[in-house]
Amino acid sequence: MPAPFHLAIPVDDVQKARIFYRDTLELTEGRSSDHWVDFDFFGHQLVIHYKPKSAQDDVHHNSVDGKEVPVPHFGVVLPWDDFHQFAEKLKQKNIEFVIEPYIRFEGLPGEQATLFFYDPCGNTLEFKSFKDISQLFAK
Secondary structure: OOOOOEEEEEEOOHHHHHHHHHHHOOOEEEEEOOOEEEEEEOOEEEEEEEOOOOHHHOOEEEEEOOEEEEEOOEOOEOOHHHHHHHHHHHHHOOOOEEEEEEEEOOOOOOOEEEEEEEOOOOOEEEEEEEOOHHHOOOO
């Protein structure tokens, strides 16, 4: 198993973000204070930290497969069946997708499912899955 990563992201409303990550994404909450909260993010440590919103927080987009991909973004590569179950759960929770779940490179090396959405503080999450995980870094 790869070493767990630690990622700290800014949120302008700790309570709103806490509810989203805990209740909507169903992540287990760890340590916390008034200004930050740890979550178990699929075996990794995600920490939401309070930061006031600023004009520099605007998201940039790059064109990929004819879709506008928000940058920056983060997420996890899930097993194929888990991805599809997770995507269905997000739909049932009325997540507004930036990019709806779809399959890239269908039938080709690196075939993958992907989806994008924002948290309530404007951070972009991408979840993806590879039909064949050995193709994760395929060219």
